[in-house]
Amino acid sequence: MSLARRAARRSLLFLVALVLVASMWELYKLLGPEDGGEIFGWRIIPKTNDRAMPHTWEMVSRLGEPEVRGRDEPIWQAILGYGWYTFRMALVGLLVGTAFGTALAVLMARWRVVERGLLPYVIASQAIPLIALAPQVAALGGNWDLPKWMWVSTLSAFLAFFPVSVATLRGLSSTPPIALELMESYGAGWWRTLVTLRFPAAVPTIVPGLKLAATAAVIGVIVSEISTGVRGVGFAALTYGQRATSDPAQVYTAVFGAALLGLILFGLVVALEMALMRRRPAEAVS
Amino acid sequence: MVGEYADVVLVDGATMVFNAAKPNRVDALVDVDLRVAPGDFVSLIGPSGCGKSTLLRLIAHLLEPTAGTLSVNGKSPDRARREGDYGMVFQQPGLFEWRSVRKNVELPLEIDGWARARRAERAVEMLELVHLDEFADHMPWELSGGMQQRVAIARALAVQPALLLMDEPFGALDEMTREHMQAELLRICAAEGTTVVFVTHSIPEAVYLSTRVVVMSARPGRITDEIAVGLGGDRNEDTREDDEFFKRITEVREALRADRDGADVRRVSGVEDR
Ligand SMILES: Nc1ncnc2c1ncn2[C@@H]1O[C@H](COP(=O)(O)OP(=O)(O)OP(=O)(O)O)[C@@H](O)[C@H]1O
Ligand SMILES: [Mg+2]
Numbered sequence: 001m002s003l004a005r006r007a008a009r010r011s012l013l014f015l016v017a018l019v020l021v022a023s024m025w026e027l028y029k030l031l032g033p034e035d036g037g038e039i040f041g042w043r044i045i046p047k048t049n050d051r052a053m054p055h056t057w058e059m060v061s062r063l064g065e066p067e068v069r070g071r072d073e074p075i076w077q078a079i080l081g082y083g084w085y086t087f088r089m090a091l092v093g094l095l096v097g098t099a100f101g102t103a104l105a106v107l108m109a110r111w112r113v114v115e116r117g118l119l120p121y122v123i124a125s126q127a128i129p130l131i132a133l134a135p136q137v138a139a140l141g142g143n144w145d146l147p148k149w150m151w152v153s154t155l156s157a158f159l160a161f162f163p164v165s166v167a168t169l170r171g172l173s174s175t176p177p178i179a180l181e182l183m184e185s186y187g188a189g190w191w192r193t194l195v196t197l198r199f200p201a202a203v204p205t206i207v208p209g210l211k212l213a214a215t216a217a218v219i220g221v222i223v224s225e226i227s228t229g230v231r232g233v234g235f236a237a238l239t240y241g242q243r244a245t246s247d248p249a250q251v252y253t254a255v256f257g258a259a260l261l262g263l264i265l266f267g268l269v270v271a272l273e274m275a276l277m278r279r280r281p282a283e284a285v286s
Numbered sequence: 287m288v289g290e291y292a293d294v295v296l297v298d299g300a301t302m303v304f305n306a307a308k309p310n311r312v313d314a315l316v317d318v319d320l321r322v323a324p325g326d327f328v329s330l331i332g333p334s335g336c337g338k339s340t341l342l343r344l345i346a347h348l349l350e351p352t353a354g355t356l357s358v359n360g361k362s363p364d365r366a367r368r369e370g371d372y373g374m375v376f377q378q379p380g381l382f383e384w385r386s387v388r389k390n391v392e393l394p395l396e397i398d399g400w401a402r403a404r405r406a407e408r409a410v411e412m413l414e415l416v417h418l419d420e421f422a423d424h425m426p427w428e429l430s431g432g433m434q435q436r437v438a439i440a441r442a443l444a445v446q447p448a449l450l451l452m453d454e455p456f457g458a459l460d461e462m463t464r465e466h467m468q469a470e471l472l473r474i475c476a477a478e479g480t481t482v483v484f485v486t487h488s489i490p491e492a493v494y495l496s497t498r499v500v501v502m503s504a505r506p507g508r509i510t511d512e513i514a515v516g517l518g519g520d521r522n523e524d525t526r527e528d529d530e531f532f533k534r535i536t537e538v539r540e541a542l543r544a545d546r547d548g549a550d551v552r553r554v555s556g557v558e559d560r
Contacts, residue, residue, distance in 0.1 A: 176380070178376055178378055178380040179380055179382065181343075181348050181376070182374070182376070182380055183397075184348055184367070185346055185348060185367060185372075185374045186370065186393075186394050186397045186398075187367050187368035187369070187370060187397075188397050192397065196393075196396070196397070197382070200382065200384045201382075201384075203384070279384065279386075279425055280383060280384060281383055281425070281427040
């Protein structure tokens with residue numbers, strides 16, 4: 001009950017925040033300098049002309065117009081199509097990343113040697129810029145006869161596994177000692193203890209990792225689309241951006257699409273959280 | 287050898303040293319001997335930190351002794367643990383917050399591989415025993431501390447172990463519930479023929495429950511006295527007002543005090559008597 005109310009309140013707050021952001025955008029556009037400005041010789045004050053900052057209502061109304069002149073389909077339909085493709089790739093990335101990250105965390109929790117050997121590499125893996133990695137992986141992909149989206153999902157999983165493995169490892173290794181002793185007194189083995197105790201006890205720690213992973217998965221797909229040419233919402237943002245001089249509002253329609261699918265994926269994780277935390281004490285629910 | 291098999295618990299010269307090579311070395315137990323015969327109810331009593339929990343955990347094989355040997359049901363403590371020969375109740379209830387009260391009681395049965403229906407049936411029986419059957423489908427965090435501890439007791443009794451190890455199980459209960467639980471425990475143990483090793487801080491509790499009270503002292507932890515109580519199998523609420531009951535209480539109190547005075551003398555004179 002209280003979880004549903006909390007969800008309703010959060011959605012309301014989200015709408016309020018959205019209106020606030022839009023108002024600030026318009027306010028700055030109204031008051032800020034047309035051609036930007038300098039502070040100590042740095043050009044950091046954004047320009048407010050219609051090319052750099054289109055009106056929010058133009059962005060919204062742009063959704064109803066076609067992608068390029070002469071086509072019937074309004075752009076929101078096109079964006080939805082791109083978004084759906086990106087969403088599926090991100091979902092696969094999230095699932096694969098979660099599976100991989102969890103398996104890694106279990107191995108590290110089981111054998112300290114593995115943790116000591118592997119953890120530095122896990123951390124170092126996140127220092128590799130995806131922008132540099134994506135073309136490499138795509139080129140590698142040419143050696144196998146796999147569809148391109150799989151490589152995009154792989155790159156997405158590459159970003160998503162990290163928060164999952166770190167959170168899961170932390171959760172699995174902070175089980176209350178008294179509960180562990182209880183399982184030991186039953187003569188329960190390590191794997192039995194993992195399934196019956198360590199995992200359920202770690203759920204409140206794992207969930208925030210999953211939330212981070214959901215966001216990372218979307219970012220992974222969008223960035224990889226740009227460097228592999230897979231036509232999802234990230235690729236759309238890139239091509240629309242190139243037309244920004246003549247059609248400045250168009251790129252924001254793609255941004256809306258990307259934001260929406262990020263929210264939906266995040267929402268899926270929140271729904272999972274609600275299901276898992278349904279019967280937990282209130283203070284454990286984040 | 288024959289004698290050894292007759293004992294449910296046999297502790298022979300057990301010594302437990304924590305952090306042996308470090309400055310924070312603790313001699314938690316030194317050269318402890320203890321025999322517990324079938325049907326015995328042995329209470330361990332002594333000042334805080336004298337190694338009562340440590341001794342219980344050695345018997346439960348949650349710790350390996352630094353020196354000495356132990357056996358449980360004539361087996362190594364390791365084997366006894368893995369064969370589920372004992373049930374244990376800890377100082378804290380330690381319930382799993384994601385499981386309902388009933389599912390918590392089912393836990394040891396689940397690990398023993400019981401079928402679902404039988405498991406549920408037994409769990410409800412055990413909850414009736416501790417008068418919490420109405421709360422079977424509640425979550426642990428909806429229960430008071432005392433109620434949680436009763437769930438933990440039901441959980442330990444679920445497998446009907448021949449040996450019950452209890453570490454201050456009634457410490458969190460109010461006086462009325464405590465006396466009620468004591469009576470219930472005696473009834474269950476008499477019915478099932480359960481042997482109990484029981485840690486407590488309460489002298490009346492130890493005297494009321496036990497066939498034998500084992501008095502311990504701290505730093506280093508060791509057994510200083512043993513008092514046979516034996517108030518008989520037909521204890522009831524009147525027993526708590528018996529002269530015999532008070533006599534035993536005085537006896538245990540004096541054993542504890544003698545032990546503490548001895549320690550004071552040693553400390554004042556700066557002489558270790560060993
Ligand atoms: N895991 C451990 N590591 C280091 N020292 C320990 C450990 N467990 C117990 N000790 C020490 O051993 C001594 C005995 O502890 P134990 O818990 O057995 O006492 P106790 O008699 O149960 O006390 P209480 O009545 O307060 O529960 C204490 O000095 C304690 O600090
Ligand atoms: Mg203790």
